[in-house]
Amino acid sequence: MLEIRGLRVAYGHIEALHGIDLDAREGEITAIIGSNGAGKTSTLMAISGLAPIKGGEIKFEGKLISGLPAHAIMRLGITHILEGRQLFSDQSVEDNLLLGGYSRLSADKAAVRAAMEREMDRFPILRRRRRQLAGTLSGGEQQMVAISRGLMSEPKFLLMDEPSMGLAPLIVKEIANTIRGLRDSGRSILLVEQMAAVALSLADRAYVLESGRVSLQGTGRELARDPEVKRAYLGG
Numbered sequence: 126m127l128e129i130r131g132l133r134v135a136y137g138h139i140e141a142l143h144g145i146d147l148d149a150r151e152g153e154i155t156a157i158i159g160s161n162g163a164g165k166t167s168t169l170m171a172i173s174g175l176a177p178i179k180g181g182e183i184k185f186e187g188k189l190i191s192g193l194p195a196h197a198i199m200r201l202g203i204t205h206i207l208e209g210r211q212l213f214s215d216q217s218v219e220d221n222l223l224l225g226g227y228s229r230l231s232a233d234k235a236a237v238r239a240a241m242e243r244e245m246d247r248f249p250i251l252r253r254r255r256r257q258l259a260g261t262l263s264g265g266e267q268q269m270v271a272i273s274r275g276l277m278s279e280p281k282f283l284l285m286d287e288p289s290m291g292l293a294p295l296i297v298k299e300i301a302n303t304i305r306g307l308r309d310s311g312r313s314i315l316l317v318e319q320m321a322a323v324a325l326s327l328a329d330r331a332y333v334l335e336s337g338r339v340s341l342q343g344t345g346r347e348l349a350r351d352p353e354v355k356r357a358y359l360g361g
């Protein structure tokens with residue numbers, strides 16, 4: 126579904142990605158793990174049209190998307206749930222969700238309503254907190270809003286950047302179950318995680334990024350058993 130070949134991203138003359146190849150298949154969870162600064166966020170940003178691409182190409186459903194503006198990429202059905210949630214903290218839960226539906230559904234008020242109800246069924250806590258300002262929610266609740274906001278536009282392909290960041294283990298589990306459920310209902314997902322154990326347990330296929338290069342790839346299970354991955358990312 127997504128094919129990345131020789132992707133280079135550079136900020137000024139600092140190159141963050143030195144030519145990476147990555148494939149994400151339809152209906153699968155593809156995970157990228159790697160340490161701080163490895164280039165995980167830059168990869169997602171390049172896909173969604175938010176990072177400066179200096180070489181290589183990205184195809185989505187066979188169509189070249191590298192070079193397209195972010196809004197055009199989003200309209201093709203790719204949604205990016207940014208690192209650190211990035212909610213509008215002084216707006217309500219409901220308004221944050223509405224903003225997610227804005228791009229693809231805004232002409233159709235009934236569709237936006239239906240999408241909002243669907244998301245509040247997914248995370249019932251959001252229904253109880255619909256009028257609460259997003260900035261006053263707990264970290265876990267904020268991540269739920271970020272995921273739901275991303276799903277409002279009914280994307281085919283979801284980019285998720287560190288959804289478990291800063292969350293308690295129980296909430297991480299709940300978010301992981303949500304991600305698995307999205308895959309099981311046919312959604313395709315590219316998941317970036319520093320919590321390698323979580324990512325590899327979810328991933329159909331996974332990549333290890335090290336200093337802007339893919340150092341290893343395989344199924345989630347293969348990488349979880351790999352001695353090097355165990356040593357470097359799974360705490361022995």
Ligand SMILES: Nc1ncnc2c1ncn2[C@@H]1O[C@H](COP(=O)(O)OP(=O)(O)OP(=O)(O)O)[C@@H](O)[C@H]1O
Nearest residue numbers: 136139141159160161162163164165166167168319
């Ligand atoms: N806007 C920017 N301007 C300059 N350099 C940047 C910018 N964004 C990222 N970088 C650099 O690019 C490299 C890769 O950063 P990136 O954010 O992609 O890493 P990451 O794997 O997501 O890290 P983390 O796990 O900390 O989120 C880093 O060296 C970073 O300093």
Ligand SMILES: [Mg+2]
Nearest residue numbers: 165166167208
């Ligand atoms: Mg990052």
